[in-house]
Amino acid sequence: MSLSLTLALLAGCVVLGAFCGWRGAAPPNPHKGPRLIPYRFLMALFGAVGLYLTAHVLNLFGVITGR
Template sequence: MRPQTACATARATPPAIAMDLSLTLTLLAVSVAVAVFSGWRGARPPDLSKGPRMAPWRFIMLVAAALAFLLLIHLASTVGGRTYPTSY
């Protein structure tokens, strides 16, 4: 019988990574700020003298808004103490 080493037990149980409330609120504020900024940049009329836009501002706005929506769901489950969807 081989003795177990510390490496074998460490590999068996991976560390739990959890998002606390402050990290969720910080990421929510950053994603809302990015969505608002990129929405503003995407709504500006194109300036042909500067050339084409190199950043897809509307797509960035959609991705940031989707992330903010997911973070709102996570915030509701964190504050409410209930996980969604509930299993019966």
């Protein structure tokens, strides 16, 4: 993957992770019914993908992150 695509995906993960964190922290509203989207799981998923993409960006810059 190119650097520009990796940075764009990383920015998307940060934005979507922050949005899911904001929505997951909202108190439940029993009058509207249950939430049908697992915001906390999605926040953790975007965080994990963002961590992977950060390691990929560091590898593109020449930093050795693995064996």
